[in-house]
Amino acid sequence: xxxxxxxxIQTELAQRTLAQPAERHKRLYRFVCDEGWLRTGLETVLAxxxxxxxxxDGVTKGRLDTNPDGRSNLVHQLHAELVAGTYHxxxxxxVYIPKANGKLRPLGIATLRDRTVQAAVKMVLEPIYxxxxxxxxxxxxxxxxxxxxxxxxxxxxxxxxxxxxxxIEGDIAACFDEIxxxxxxxxxxxxxxxxxxxxxxxxxxxxxxxxDGRVTYPSAGxxxxxxxxxxxxNVFLHEFDAWYLRTYRVRPEWAHLAPSSLQYRRKTxxxxxxxxxxxxxxxxAVWNGSRSRAEEIKAEIKTFLADELxxxxxxxxxxxxxxxxxxxxxxxxxxxxxRWSDGQWxxxxxxxxRAIRRFRDAVKEITRYTFTxxxxxxxxxxxxxxxxxxxxxxxxxxxxxxSLDGFIYREIWSYCxxxxxxxxxxxxxxxxxxxxxxxxxxxxxxxxxxxxxAVRIPRLSGIPRKALRLGYPPHPYLGDIHTDVLPxxxxxxxxxxxxxxWAGQEGDRIGQRRLVTAVRMRTAVCEVCGTQxxxxxxxxxxxxxxxxxxxxxxxAVCVACHRRLHGAKx
DNA sequence: TAGAGGTGGAC
RNA sequence: UUUGUCCACCUCUA
Numbered sequence: 188x189x190x191x192x193x194x195x196i197q198t199e200l201a202q203r204t205l206a207q208p209a210e211r212h213k214r215l216y217r218f219v220c221d222e223g224w225l226r227t228g229l230e231t232v233l234a235x236x237x238x239x240x241x242x243x244d245g246v247t248k249g250r251l252d253t254n255p256d257g258r259s260n261l262v263h264q265l266h267a268e269l270v271a272g273t274y275h276x277x278x279x280x281x282v283y284i285p286k287a288n289g290k291l292r293p294l295g296i297a298t299l300r301d302r303t304v305q306a307a308v309k310m311v312l313e314p315i316y317x318x319x320x321x322x323x324x325x326x327x328x329x330x331x332x333x334x335x336x337x338x339x340x341x342x343x344x345x346x347x348x349x350x351x352x353x354x355i356e357g358d359i360a361a362c363f364d365e366i367x368x369x370x371x372x373x374x375x376x377x378x379x380x381x382x383x384x385x386x387x388x389x390x391x392x393x394x395x396x397x398x399d400g401r402v403t404y405p406s407a408g409x410x411x412x413x414x415x416x417x418x419x420x421n422v423f424l425h426e427f428d429a430w431y432l433r434t435y436r437v438r439p440e441w442a443h444l445a446p447s448s449l450q451y452r453r454k455t456x457x458x459x460x461x462x463x464x465x466x467x468x469x470x471x472a473v474w475n476g477s478r479s480r481a482e483e484i485k486a487e488i489k490t491f492l493a494d495e496l497x498x499x500x501x502x503x504x505x506x507x508x509x510x511x512x513x514x515x516x517x518x519x520x521x522x523x524x525x526r527w528s529d530g531q532w533x534x535x536x537x538x539x540x541r542a543i544r545r546f547r548d549a550v551k552e553i554t555r556y557t558f559t560x561x562x563x564x565x566x567x568x569x570x571x572x573x574x575x576x577x578x579x580x581x582x583x584x585x586x587x588x589x590s591l592d593g594f595i596y597r598e599i600w601s602y603c604x605x606x607x608x609x610x611x612x613x614x615x616x617x618x619x620x621x622x623x624x625x626x627x628x629x630x631x632x633x634x635x636x637x638x639x640x641a642v643r644i645p646r647l648s649g650i651p652r653k654a655l656r657l658g659y660p661p662h663p664y665l666g667d668i669h670t671d672v673l674p675x676x677x678x679x680x681x682x683x684x685x686x687x688x689w690a691g692q693e694g695d696r697i698g699q700r701r702l703v704t705a706v707r708m709r710t711a712v713c714e715v716c717g718t719q720x721x722x723x724x725x726x727x728x729x730x731x732x733x734x735x736x737x738x739x740x741x742x743a744v745c746v747a748c749h750r751r752l753h754g755a756k757x
Numbered sequence: 758t759a760g761a762g763g764t765g766g767a768c
Numbered sequence: 769u770u771u772g773u774c775c776a777c778c779u780c781u782a
Contacts, residue, residue, distance in 0.1 A: 235770090235771080235772090236763095236770095237769090237770050237771065240769070240770065279770095280770090283769090284770075285769095292770095294769075294770045295770080295771090296769085296770050296771085297770090297771090302771085309772085325773095326772095326773075327768085327772055327774095328772095329773065329774085330774080331773070331774070332767080332768095332773075332775060333767050333768060333773095333774070333775085334767090334774080334775070335774085336768095410771090411770080411771070412772095413770095413771065413772090414771060414772070416772075417771075417773070418772080466768065467768065469768075517767070518766095518767055519767095542767090566764085567764095567765090569764095569765085569777095570764055570765040570766085570778095571765065571766080572765090573764090573765060573766080573776070573777055573778095574764085574765030574766030574767090574775090574776070574777080575765080575766055575767090576766085576776090577765080577766065577775065577777075578765095578766045578775070578776080579766090579767090580775090645777095650776090
């Protein structure tokens, strides 16, 4: 399968979108029909663990692979149907899953064949819209994480020159379910001129929902669970970003102004600077003007969303707070405080109350049942601690981690005591304490033995704290080349918008993986033999010697050539 | 060092 | 009991 060709086309789509913003893409449908694209889409769908659950036709990955030609047959069939125009997505299976806040989330589970087509559609949409989206959009996008969003927000709010005072926390009610298909199509039309392709998206959106034997056809909502739903939601909500950009950041009539006078203009004509950070339907805007003006802005946002996008702002969840009171975003609590060392005012990232409560509940849930065997319970606990602790490694909360470790220890101990009711405390302690030579720093000394192997439970305090200072991600389809999404780089918080001014500090591994992406996007064909596909990146000097990377010094090579290069050196 | 599989977390 | 992105970890292969 020729993924090289696909990557090349995706890069072209991205480049063309950047170079010709006014031009609309034509003849996109042929890519979705292409057997190579469909095959790649199928492989990504099958790589997900969701491929073992079926849609309405009952086909799973296992069922598909009972026939050695199952995958090829499916791709052939989809190709034929798409070309003939007879392809119709089947209704999705309605399933409700509990959300973190206790409410239910409706999912629409499509069949594997429909997911394959959706994946192919996403492969077309993503390169185009990665060139369109603004830097304030962080949700559901490649190379961007919640931590990137928090980092950007922290960076802006802790800039004393900007003097941000007010926080408008926003939440768009039932966002995914209320996106109107007609409006979404109109938005897509701004960049895409291919009725067949748009029709395909519309039929995908309008495919029926099967529930209790009845099928309904909605006129709004992107089915949660569809491969391309996240990118479609972003395409739709980009209109919000774009409106924000032209009404609060750079008004069209200011386009000729130097960046330094922009801030002055904003101050006199708008009343201050508003900085938006959006993660899917969850957003935060920081404002350095007056409180009453903040109220007006909130109302303006509300009317824009209602009038232009037909979306509601949930009134009880949309609050205006002072920056000193802090605010919750993406599971973190952002709060300004005096720094302990020098008394300087500084912005800190902490763990939100809700996240702490949820973690404690999860620990209790694992240790509640004593009929589970201790190896299973301890491995589950280890996974929870590692995963949760890792997500909150960017919180400045050493004290909290210590106290949670104490809580976890008490829970484990009470679990052990309850499990061995007949034994005394000393006997239980002996039973669940790892032998000294198997204890490790950063782990509890309580644990279990599975044969020779010790099942250890990591301590939250053993996970190193990380600085919330992440660099700006590159364009995923263009690598590290300069992407002029915005009119001009500027001063103050404008720097934040300029992707190249942002001097970020990242973990080694992140930087390394970025390099792989950048180099891969550059060629996608082995730079040594020129024939085979790139699978590896060769460093000269080696990565472990310098720990620095320069895309110019790295070679994209295939496995065989990589081995040859290493062999020649030794 | 790179791939494949799996586990956990955030939204 | 699903989708997408991201992060971390573990195992295996060379």
